Amino acid sequence: MPLFCLQGRYTAASLHNIIDNKEDRTAAAAALCESAGGKLVGMFGVMGQDHHVMAICDMPSLPAYMSMYMKIMQSGAFEMMRTVNLYTGADVVAAAEMVSSTTYKAPNQ
Numbered sequence: 001m002p003l004f005c006l007q008g009r010y011t012a013a014s015l016h017n018i019i020d021n022k023e024d025r026t027a028a029a030a031a032l033c034e035s036a037g038g039k040l041v042g043m044f045g046v047m048g049q050d051h052h053v054m055a056i057c058d059m060p061s062l063p064a065y066m067s068m069y070m071k072i073m074q075s076g077a078f079e080m081m082r083t084v085n086l087y088t089g090a091d092v093v094a095a096a097e098m099v100s101s102t103t104y105k106a107p108n109q
Contacts, residue, residue, distance in 0.1 A: 001038065001058050003086035004065050007051040008078040015052070025053070033057050036068040051080065 010018070018025065030040040038059035046054050059065040065083075072078060 001060050002062065002065070003041070003088070004057045004059060005084040005086055006055045006057065006069070006072075007046075007049075007082050007084065008053050008055075008072070009051045009080040010053070010077060011079045014077045029055050032068055032071065033059070036064045036071075038064060038068070051082075056086070 017023070026040070026043045029043050033040040036059065038057050041056040041058050043053065043055040045052060057065065057068070059068070069081065069083065072081065
C-alpha cells in the first residue's frame, strides 16, 4: 500500500485546545486513517520546522488518502498541510524493473 507523510501546521485555536486539554491526537489520527481503509504508521511532533506535526500513513490508494486529507481540511484544524509521497526499497526495485520497457526521447536527439 502507498505510504504518505502528512505535514501540518495547526491553527492557533487548535494548538490552544490541545495544550489546554493536554490532548494527544494520535488516537484521533489512527481512527481517521482506519476509517479510510489505512493505518497510521506513526505521528510525531516536530520542532524547528514550519509545521507542528508529521504523520506517516499506509493507505490502500491515493483516493483513500485524499478522502482523509479532505476530511482534515474540512475540519479547519490546520492552517497548512502538505503531503510527501514515500516509497520503499521494494518500490525502487519494481520501478527499476520497469525501466527497460519505458521509452523516452531526450531533447535534441
